Each structure stands twice: as C-alpha cells, then as structure tokens.
Amino acid sequence: MLRSQGQTTVRFWIALLTGKSAALLCRLFRHSGTSLPGVVALKVYPQLLSVLAADYERIVAVTGTNGKTTTANLLAHLLRSSGSSTVNNHEGANMISGVVTALIKDWTMLGERRSQIAVLEVDEGSVGKVFPSVKPDLLVVTNYFRDQLDRYSDLDHNINLLRRILDELPQTLLLLNADDPLVVTAGCDHSVASYYGVASEQKDQTGDCEIREGSLCPDCGAFLAYNYYNYGQLGAYYCPNCTFRRPVPDFLASEIQDDDYLEFILHVCQRKGRNENCSTADTVRLRAQMRGFYNVYNILAAAAAATTLGVSQQTIASSLMEYAPAAGRMEKFIYKGRPCTLNLIKNPTGLNEVLKTLLRGKGEKALVIAINDLAGDGRDVSWLWDAGFEMLDNPSIKMIVCSGRRAGDVGVRLKYAGVPPNKIIIEPECKPSIEGLGEQDAGEYHILASYTSVFNYSKLLRKMGKAVE
Amino acid sequence: MRIKVCHLYPDLFNLYGDQGNLLIFCRRAQWRGIQVEVDMVSFGETICLTGYDFVFLGGGAESNLSLMSKELQEKGRFIVEAVEQGTVLLAIGLGFQVLGRFIKTQDGAVLPGAGVFDLYIETGMDRLVGDILLETAVDLQEEMKKTSVVRETPLATLVGFENHAGRTFLGKEARPLGRVLKGQGNNRDDLSEGARYKNAFGSYLHGPLLAKNPHLADILLSRAILRQGGGKLTPLNDELEIYAHNVIKNRLVGGYNN
Ligand SMILES: [Zn+2]
Numbered sequence: 001m002l003r004s005q006g007q008t009t010v011r012f013w014i015a016l017l018t019g020k021s022a023a024l025l026c027r028l029f030r031h032s033g034t035s036l037p038g039v040v041a042l043k044v045y046p047q048l049l050s051v052l053a054a055d056y057e058r059i060v061a062v063t064g065t066n067g068k069t070t071t072a073n074l075l076a077h078l079l080r081s082s083g084s085s086t087v088n089n090h091e092g093a094n095m096i097s098g099v100v101t102a103l104i105k106d107w108t109m110l111g112e113r114r115s116q117i118a119v120l121e122v123d124e125g126s127v128g129k130v131f132p133s134v135k136p137d138l139l140v141v142t143n144y145f146r147d148q149l150d151r152y153s154d155l156d157h158n159i160n161l162l163r164r165i166l167d168e169l170p171q172t173l174l175l176l177n178a179d180d181p182l183v184v185t186a187g188c189d190h191s192v193a194s195y196y197g198v199a200s201e202q203k204d205q206t207g208d209c210e211i212r213e214g215s216l217c218p219d220c221g222a223f224l225a226y227n228y229y230n231y232g233q234l235g236a237y238y239c240p241n242c243t244f245r246r247p248v249p250d251f252l253a254s255e256i257q258d259d260d261y262l263e264f265i266l267h268v269c270q271r272k273g274r275n276e277n278c279s280t281a282d283t284v285r286l287r288a289q290m291r292g293f294y295n296v297y298n299i300l301a302a303a304a305a306a307t308t309l310g311v312s313q314q315t316i317a318s319s320l321m322e323y324a325p326a327a328g329r330m331e332k333f334i335y336k337g338r339p340c341t342l343n344l345i346k347n348p349t350g351l352n353e354v355l356k357t358l359l360r361g362k363g364e365k366a367l368v369i370a371i372n373d374l375a376g377d378g379r380d381v382s383w384l385w386d387a388g389f390e391m392l393d394n395p396s397i398k399m400i401v402c403s404g405r406r407a408g409d410v411g412v413r414l415k416y417a418g419v420p421p422n423k424i425i426i427e428p429e430c431k432p433s434i435e436g437l438g439e440q441d442a443g444e445y446h447i448l449a450s451y452t453s454v455f456n457y458s459k460l461l462r463k464m465g466k467a468v469e
Numbered sequence: 470m471r472i473k474v475c476h477l478y479p480d481l482f483n484l485y486g487d488q489g490n491l492l493i494f495c496r497r498a499q500w501r502g503i504q505v506e507v508d509m510v511s512f513g514e515t516i517c518l519t520g521y522d523f524v525f526l527g528g529g530a531e532s533n534l535s536l537m538s539k540e541l542q543e544k545g546r547f548i549v550e551a552v553e554q555g556t557v558l559l560a561i562g563l564g565f566q567v568l569g570r571f572i573k574t575q576d577g578a579v580l581p582g583a584g585v586f587d588l589y590i591e592t593g594m595d596r597l598v599g600d601i602l603l604e605t606a607v608d609l610q611e612e613m614k615k616t617s618v619v620r621e622t623p624l625a626t627l628v629g630f631e632n633h634a635g636r637t638f639l640g641k642e643a644r645p646l647g648r649v650l651k652g653q654g655n656n657r658d659d660l661s662e663g664a665r666y667k668n669a670f671g672s673y674l675h676g677p678l679l680a681k682n683p684h685l686a687d688i689l690l691s692r693a694i695l696r697q698g699g700g701k702l703t704p705l706n707d708e709l710e711i712y713a714h715n716v717i718k719n720r721l722v723g724g725y726n727n
Contacts, residue, residue, distance in 0.1 A: 379598070379600070380630045381630075382487070383485070385486030385489030386485075386486045386488075406716075408712045408714075408716045409680065409681070409713050411713065412681065412709050412710050412713050413489075416492055416493055416496050421709070426709070
C-alpha cells in the first residue's frame, strides 16, 4: 500500500487509475495494450515508475541484446515455482512504457500490488530511462551484439550508458555473462558482481565467417586472444598484453547436451576472489524443454539469478523441467532486408492462431511451412488436416515453401485447402527452403516449423540473417 | 453431374484429421466439374442412407466405442441397407471397427457391430503404431487403370499411418484393401489391411488415407458417379500427392524410417 502523502499521492492515484482504465480499454478493443497504459499514465505522473517500483520487496532487471525475454520469463517462472508471487513484462514490451504497463496491471484499483517480486526485461537502449526510477536489487546482463536493425542502438553507446548508470546504482548486485568481454567491460567498475559462463567443451561450429564483437581489450586496446569461442564473441578470452581476462564464473554450465532436451550441469562455485578458482562447488543437473545452444546461456542466467535470490537448486531443477516456452512464441529476424518471424507449430489450435496472426499483417507474405515427423514432432502428421490452412487461400500469400521430412504432406494439404498449386514449392531441406524464401519478393517472411525443425531454422536464420529482440 | 455425400457422425468421429478424406473426395469431384452435396448426420439423428452416393465415417476416440455400438445396434441396419444397394462407403479407424460383426474389448465384453463387414475385432494389449505400406489388392489395381480416361500406370501401393489397439480378423465375405509390405495391418499376423464389401471400404490408415493415395480416392469417386450414370474420370495433376506418397514409400522400403 502506498504510504507517501500529499499532492504526489493525488497525482499517483490519477495516474494509476488512468493507466488501469487504459489497460481495460485496450482489452475491450482487443488492442495488445502492452505499452499504451504506461504511456498515458507517465504523461499524468512522470514519477509513477519510481513510486510503483519502490513498493516491491525485490526488483530484478534483465538487459542485454539477446535472450532477455527468455531469461526474464524463465526467472519469473522459477520464482513463482518457489512460492514468490512475481510480476514481469512477459509480453516483451521492454521500453519504459512497457515496464510501467506491467506494473500498473499488477496493482489493484485500491493501490495495492499483487506480487512480491518484479522481474523486468529492459531494452538495452532504455536503461537510462528505466534505472534511475527502478533501482534493481539484481541486474542480469546477458550479452551485447551489434544490432543493425535498431537504428537507435549503438553498441558502444549502450555499453557506456550502462557503465554510467551503474555508478548510480551502488547497491545493485550484478550478474554478468563472464563469456562476453563487452558485458564484463560494462560492469567492470562495479563492486558487487557475480558471473555466469559456459565451459569449453561446446565448440563454435560457425567458423570464421561470423562477425565477432569485442575483439579489443577494454583496458589496453590490444586484440583479445581466445582459448575457445562458444557463440559470437562469447568464449574464454584473455588479453595477451595486460591482466584483462574472462572472470572465473560463479555459475558454470558444463557437459551440455542439446538433443530433444537441453541439458547441462550447473556448478555453483564458492570462491575467494574474482580470478580465483572455486574452492567448493555445488552441482545440479538441469534439463529444460528447449533447444539451441544460445538457450544454455538463458537458462544459466535465470538459474543463477534464482539461486542468488535464494531459490533452492531442487526447485530450480524441477520447475525448469515443467517450463515449456509459450507455444507459437515468435522469434524475429531480418532476412534479405525483410522482417522474418519464426513460429513453432505443434497442433491445429496453435497453428490456427499463428496463421490468424500472420494474416493480420497488411503486406504480401511468403512462407516456409516445415513439418518433421520425428518423436519430438509426433510421428503422425494427420493433424495438419484438422488445422485451418484454408486461411492461406488469400491473395496476400505470394508463395509457400513446404519443407521438412513431411514437405509432401504439407504440399498436399495446402493444395486441398485451396492454395493455387503455382504458389506451392516443395523443398524438404532446411537451408534451401530459407534460400527459396529469400527469392520471393514479399513484404514479410514467415516460417512455421514443427518442434525438431524450429531450432535448425532459428540457428540458420541467425547465420543467414539477423536476430531481432 | 451431381452426387450426394453423407458425413456420418462428424461430432463423434472427428479425430486424426480423418475428415480430410471427405474434403479430398469432394475436391476431386469438384475439380472435374461434378457437383457435390454434403449432409451431416449426427449421433442420435434418424438416418436414411440409401439416397447417398458416398458415406464417410471417420476415426474417433476408443472411449466412444460402447456408445457407438449402442447407436449402431439400432441404426446399423440403415448402413447395411445402403451398402447392399451400392452406396459407396469409407470408414476409418474406429468407424471401421464398429462396422464389423462384433468387438471383444480388453475387459472381455463383446459389443455388437453394424455387420457391414464380415469381420470381428479383438482389442489387444498394445497399440499398433507407425507408418504403413500396402500392396494394393490386385483387383483394385486393375480397376484403377480403368477409372480415368488417360492415366499412366497408377501407383500399386497405399501408404498411411496406423494407430490402433484393435486386431481385425476378416471372415470370408470380406476382402482386404491390400497386403502389408511394411507395418502391422489388421492384426500384425496375416498381412491383411482393411476390409471391402461391395462398395464399402474400411481401413485403419490415417494420414488421412486419401491424401497420399489419390488413386484410391478416384476409385471411390468413380464408383460413386457410376450410380448417377457417370463414366470415366478426367485425369488430374496428382504430382504433389504422388510425390508425398513416394517419400513415405521409399523411406519404408529403404528401411530407414527411424
Ligand atoms: Zn589488455
């Protein structure tokens, strides 16, 4: 309950009620409403965020270029599983208005918050606006990658921005990705930091063609040397010229298995100093219904943050198993200069939702629909006939590339759904199907893939295009 | 030309995309300029099927078995009557099982079937699940060569996906749809799959059955239009269907279907 008195209180109430009314209107008019209530409420009372945030028992923030959404959603899930009521801006609206909207929705009309903890995903360009108001108890920084898609975000700018902001947050405990020299650079002046990282056995498959950021030592400007790369510039680096090197992780992931599930051993180290080895380590095996090496970092960051907040390893391990990434969760890319979304499809209902969503877009569209029939997908693909592919008999659909082990089944389904045969291409292999998509002169690309192929598409799109977050 | 089609029990038998068979049947008629009129007959409604050229009964949940058996004790004779008068019928999965003489369930109960097909079912302990490849019955292969005006040698096989606990044992009045080359079939032992009697066809194959077997769809269609005085079917471009058929066939023949 709000305790402050006087004129500020009046404006607070007006702002809260305005925000909540806006949220209600958004719901009535089926507007997504993930930022609009915050925009309106902040107009009424610009200090609203600091008043709302100050009332929470704990605030955790997650920032960085990639993996914010997954990490924050996962952390919120772990905290809830441990019995702490938790609010988060789970819809990925991570600018100040989205953060405020999530908190407004957590407050009742009587001016009471429903949750004990707030987990806030914060856009790396918005840290300057959010953090003076929100003083997080724990801040997770995932990574910094160059993001050509966002004109406003400049890598160095963002890193320096965070560095400056952190000066004003002496109480905030940092949880940093040890494997990213840029993250370590951003947090290097801060007194209280712990680190998470991934052990060396995972070799970077992408070779030399990948752009790697942060090849220069932040301390002396020499080229950093690497013992190994994990992903992008993430790996075990050291400066051949000075003492700058990858900090020893307090939370280490090793023995990674990326098959039907993502599995690794989490070591929680107790150590004396930043560059000392662990004196002792608790280990626990973690397993999640996710795939893709990049998700090891997300799970690791969430587990490390949860551990820091006092969640037991047992709770983390068991609730991680239950966590299923939301069906049809959109991953966004830019490919051949066009927006490209990747969606997991696994049942008629989810597929129909995805189709409805993509058809709402105004532009011309080209699609890949990739269906495998391995154990993770379901061996029987007859369910394709229970889904409403008839929606795709639509002039805004320019071309559909059918892919996967069941490319033929997809093609036949589309034909009987009324899609003209000259709009149907069969290309069973993943990479050529993306290339086939890239030949289509459409305003937007959509890839719909079943469980065992969605990760291949995600991985390839990161290479052939660019991930957006 | 105009044909009348009945979707029997769409509310109970709506699993595994089997109603796709009906869509395929209707589209293949419409693409040839044949008009199709579809009626749906729900559980508990009075049925009269003799006026239909094609009747479809899909797969359903096994929990509905006793319910269906009861319904067909009363109404099964209408289906039998229509089949005896030459109505073309396709029944899949559970819809196929309830058209036999009886079903012995796992707990020993015996549920009467509609008696369209001369066969009985024993419910097994385990399910027979997986992709399946059949060699189409020889007389059907001969008929396929004659169904359309021009046609290259039609596919000699049928492909689909089976998933059933029931074991079907054919009596001498019922002929199988084909011989199992890969997979389990009616009962895992005698290599038969499905059943035929006059213009009635039953099968365990999902996929749905007609999606990758356009040659079978055309047999059903050509028999249905024959009732209305129709002749040979004009050929369609079945490249996609045949491609999809061959992917599964080659995978099963090659033995690398893991
Ligand atoms: Zn250096």
